[in-house]
Amino acid sequence: MMKRPTVSLCMIVKDEEALIQTCLLSVKDWIDEMIVVDTGSTDKTVQIARSMGAAVLSFEWNNHFADARNYGLTHAKSDWILYLDADEELSPLGDFDLHKALKETQASILSLHLVNYIGDSPNEDEAFHIAHPRFFRNHIGLQFKYAIHETLNIDDVFPDRDHAEVMGAIPLKLFHRGYMEPITTQKNKYSRNMTLLQQEAKSPSSSSNPWIEYHIASEYYRIREYEKAFEYVNLSIIRFIQGGKMPPSMLYKLKYAILFNTGSIDGAWPGIDKAIALYPDYVDLHFYKGVICYVKGWYAAAIDVFKHCLELGETTGLHLTLRGTGSFHAWYYLGLCWEKTGNNQAAINAYEKAYELSPTYSIAKDALHRLQEIDK
Incomplete structure (x- = not known):
């Protein structure tokens, strides 16, 4: 034995x-x-x-x-x-x-x-x-x-x-x-990480490691220097492609997160569909598409996308996934869409579902109470 x-x-x-x-x-x-x-x-x-x-x-x-x-x-x-x-x-x-x-x-x-x-x-x-x-x-x-x-x-x-x-x-x-806020602040991880990343970028091995630019982009993103973050995540994508490799899914997640945080919805559309075509099972990318549709006022399209997010769900695998994109966040945005189209009862049901799935999700709770007061 x-x-x-x-x-x-x-x-x-x-x-x-x-x-x-x-x-x-x-x-x-x-x-x-x-x-x-x-x-x-x-x-x-x-x-x-x-x-x-x-x-x-x-x-x-x-x-x-x-x-x-x-x-x-x-x-x-x-x-x-x-x-x-x-x-x-x-x-x-x-x-x-x-x-x-x-x-x-x-x-x-x-x-x-x-x-x-x-x-x-x-x-x-x-x-x-x-x-x-x-x-x-x-x-x-x-x-x-x-x-x-x-x-x-x-x-x-x-x-x-x-x-x-x-x-x-x-x-x-x-x-x-x-990477919780109190710990990153206490340890000043940005300065440490950026120093080492810049050192690594100058090393002979950097030519074969397109992850360096991604990690630099992530550090800039964490301190909200979105322009530099966008520059470096695109460099990383290009270097993966030049090396004959498909850029990993988390690069596209970071790219569209940057565009969202800078309010560049038009910059994210319609490119998000190309990223989804590469990673059709990545719920976060579909969620971003749903938010784009919502912001543009395409509520019927947004509803279809968020329903698809719920169908995909949140299986932990190779994709870096924000909890909720295939569950409570998607339900919350469904509520927003239904509210915009005048279907308050469907919106209430969606907010209830979001709050049920995540009892700490305060914006769903607030939206639910607001609509319930209106409907009294």
Whole structure:
């Protein structure tokens, strides 16, 4: 009988005393070893990690996240690697037999359901959701590349295989707090990230990495410098195409989010249809189209689009999806459309459905109360 697969947790940290205990507690009971690479903490991060049973390794920070992560990998002895950051927390295993799943899978890389919180407090309804690779087999050559927004070298290890052939998924959620407003402000992530991205853009490897421009665009977007964000996301799209690759769906999501935030509805139309043609299953792009139709006063068309959003729903996969685009946000906009066309009862029903699906969705609650008062 094959032995139970073992798992090493590998992390890199610096000054994470407020978060690291929660992260380690979320895996401590079933992990085989915890390897924490510290890049220069001056707070109690190291002491807390050691008190939790982690092996702490020191690594002199060289402005290269992949180097730090790979240093931890060289010390991992287990069959599988799980990599996390201190601002993340894994959901409880519950009845899920993780070790059985690892034993039986044919995949070399396994994704988790990543929940990226974006509000002021943790709320899954105020979050972006995506499947993200976090477990991978040890000792087969997989490691990280790129100085920032490091990623696994899948193409180097499996040059002749499609990613779908070597990847699988397991039904666990990973909650990420790193881009909530209080944390990004405290850690000044914009300055750190932009410095490293600009450094990476000047490196020899940048010519083969069109993700750099995307990540620069994302940083500009977060600080609301939309003109620069738009310039860089378009550069990223062009570089993917020039490299013979279809631009990933999240580039189009960012592009149209920028246009929406600048009020450039005419700039988003009719180009959104071309993006949808590339990714017809991406509910967020359909939702953007629905909003365009609504703003232009094409209410019947908007209703059709938002109904289609509800049909698509929100399955967590390769697309970065804002919670609600296939549920409560779509119902809310259906309510707005029906209200505009004079069907108040249908609008009330839609607002009720949106509020039922997301009890923290205050604008649906306010719209519902407003219409109910009118209809009294």
